[in-house]
Amino acid sequence: MRNAITLTMAMLLALAGACRQNEDKAASVAASGEQQAVAQSAHELTPEQLGEIGAQIRKTPNQANELLSRHGLTPQSFEAQIRKITENPDASKRYAAAYRKASA
Helix, strand or coil: CHHHHHHHHHHHHHHHHHHHHHHHHHHHHHHHHHHHHHHHHHCCCCHHHHHHHHHHHHHCHHHHHHHHHHCCCCHHHHHHHHHHHHCCHHHHHHHHHHHHHHHC
């Protein structure tokens, strides 16, 4: 009987430790997601600015990361902002006009 109680206690302690690790991991993932959202909102650019950056990237694709970092962007944040623009027809037209103008 004593062995069964000891074994049960050991298993409960192991289970409690495993649950604690999952909670820590979930909290760290949530915190990093919040940091990314703050960083992205801090560098929101207009459709015209994004159009110019897009045209510059097309002209010199090997310097894309450098161009994006100058504007405080990463490839992922740039893509996210472009996707947001495509949801708005007016913003899409403004982006396209700026892209064409900068490409000329």
